Amino acid sequence: KQWYQRRVRGTIGSLAFSLNLIIIVHGLCTLRKCCRSAVALLNKLLIMSISFGDFLMGFYLLYITAMDAYYGSSYCKEKIEWLTSTTCSALGVLSTIGSQTSPFAMTVLSFTRLFG
Secondary structure, three states: OHHHHHHHHHHHHHHHHHHHHHHHHHHHHOHHHHHHOHHHHHHHHHHHHHHHHHHHHHHHHHHHHHHHHHHHHHHHHHHHHHHOOHHHHHHHHHHHHHHHHHHHHHHHHHHHHHHO
């Protein structure tokens, strides 16, 4: 069962990381085309914000999968060390920022399309 979870987590993480990176890079390359209209620029920036949040979550999933493979069955012995590490704290911050950026950007995007 654990190998299945690790594989699914790694697949979702790598897809989220790589595909959102492509969207962010493409968005940055085509940003000048949107400068003609404020609404188009705002839409582009909000879509890139959604991609950035999902990119952070993909990075988080990939890193957690790597740490799961690293610790493996010895996690229980190393639990306190991992939970008190700066890496775990930094991943927690990234996870929180990533999970809150996407819904916020989607909400703002919805309001701009509804009222603007």
